[in-house]
Amino acid sequence: MIYLDNAASTPIHKDVLTEMLPFLSEQYGNPSSIHKLGRTANKAIQNARKQIANLINAQPNEIFLTSGGTESNNITLHGFAYAKKGNHIITSSIEHEAILEPCKRLEKDGFSVTYLPVSSDGLVDPTYIKNAITKDTCLVSIMFANNEVGTVQPIKEISKICKEKQLPFHSDAVQAVGKMPIDVRDLELSAMSISSHKLNGPKGVGAIYIKKGIKIEPLILGGGQENGIRSGTENVASIVGFGKACELAKENLQKNIVHLKSLRDSLVSKITSEIPHVSFNGNREKRIPNNAHFTFLGVNGEDLIIKLDENGVAASTGSACSVKIQKASHVLKAMGFSHEQITGSLRLTVGLSNTFEEIDTTVAILKKVVKELREVSPFKTKYGL
């Protein structure tokens, strides 16, 4: 199988699994226990916290472990909203559902939320943020890189505006961390969400970076783990794996970027030159290195995915996270795509283990499959496909 759905989830790196295994067998202590087994588990967590912090140039005590990116986003929105410094939030219209849905709830609860528009290549205009800020604004939350089209936002410019207005700035960086250099100090972020399984770590674990000195209201309460920000017995093995994945991502960052980018660029150039009536979407330059997003005129993306799957290629129409609901992508809508364009979309996201041979095979399969689908497309005559 050729796996080109790395934005949905990535394989666990073998060195990550090796680090995890002791904590899935003999090292089964609860990190809160004061005996040796407990202390060993606790030490392992603190080590992972350092590895995670290192990847983004944070301090270990600025890393709060969660059950994943979705929870990190939920904690952040709830946490800043109920820190009660204002009742207005600014975000974009192309955020992940894990931002948009909590925002909708906050609206029901009396908060006001501004959903900023984006350009046709998925960029938020920092001027719009500046203009949207009111005296009631308590948080700006703009994603780092979009999960569907891969566009990377002007985080530093946005950060500068927020700093001027002394506003906290959060970024959902689930798709960006491990795929581009990110330095939270340099970017002056207040908070940032990270997910382990998007960077070759295990599922079910993630983190929030929260800048030292910022106090937020916790969402999940109990025994007071994670300095009171996130209670619950720590998921030791997965945290250890997450830490190792971050260490590997840091060590190999430049090498990985080059590899992913060449694979992706080869995919894009071959698809756009060998298949007619196809457009490559999102910003060309401001883009994470692993993402390629296309629109195939007259083709239904769902049919395309199924045909590709039958031919051994794993791909996606867009987000994997909108489960079982066949609804049109809000991201592409916000980018001004027509219903037909949205329907014909395909996301191919490369990973560390993909090869150039796989890219060539994929292009050949895609060529064949798109042709077959266009043969029976209701738009065949209309567009001369």
Add this chain to the structure above:
Amino acid sequence: MIYLDNAASTPIHKDVLTEMLPFLSEQYGNPSSIHKLGRTANKAIQNARKQIANLINAQPNEIFLTSGGTESNNITLHGFAYAKKGNHIITSSIEHEAILEPCKRLEKDGFSVTYLPVSSDGLVDPTYIKNAITKDTCLVSIMFANNEVGTVQPIKEISKICKEKQLPFHSDAVQAVGKMPIDVRDLELSAMSISSHKLNGPKGVGAIYIKKGIKIEPLILGGGQENGIRSGTENVASIVGFGKACELAKENLQKNIVHLKSLRDSLVSKITSEIPHVSFNGNREKRIPNNAHFTFLGVNGEDLIIKLDENGVAASTGSACSVKIQKASHVLKAMGFSHEQITGSLRLTVGLSNTFEEIDTTVAILKKVVKELREVSPFKTKYGL
């Protein structure tokens, strides 16, 4: 090492790890992806859901996967409170922090909470529940078995009262599931929290049973996984492990109960007969089979744990979940224990892999260690230790 802290966490059963491993290596699909890898992950989750449901005689669609017991409790309290059928909650004074802390927050948010007292052996009197119910009550939440002293509550009687008043009844059954037969249909529970790592499954995963037909307000929002009750990419490997742990717990339930109970009873009879000035706490009969809780007069429990650890025995003073905060147990306080009694407490919780030889060794070590500590105790003369 002799591990007698199974209420804090349990070792992962080897068959559980075997089931998990494919999902930590080649089966890395996101269950929401529609390609083969995604479908395989999704199928594995649905299978686990059945295994979890089977253990407690629920339907698979009544099982909602979470990141653990703490989150399950938080979702339940938030979920029933904000379903907005009333603003009064009844619970007990000996619940886990993962119930008490969310209750305290609900109080800040305008809800009223009744914390029922317990008897000296840790039992809630169902009559008190009956008397506490008002027209505003929207939830009764009483734990199944206490995490410190092991007392099992009269769940069926409480359930009957709630049914008469048409009130939802939730039980935090984290310490009970897998250690005693639990049939949610027979008990007529509305909701129940379960944790995987307390029954020889992995950490970082749990579930809530929610009776079919009951609608609660979700806490974590996003892609709509778990039927909208708990968004976020599913922790596939851990869910698979949790499922297998439940299957094993069901298959071996009677055998395990007999084994745990004989180990525990041997521990209790030897400690109480061979060591002077010791009391065995909690209810003698209404008790989970793995828990033994003692008070050693004139001994500091913390010192005891450290000495036991030095001698190769892993134990606890009470809950492992109250991290780093050296505060007196609210459970023992509610049971009417004096400060001195609380200080001298020790929890020993046996597990499936413990042996009778280990019990004998533990008693010998404990005898020696208690003697040593009493030699230097400030209460030595006062109590004639």
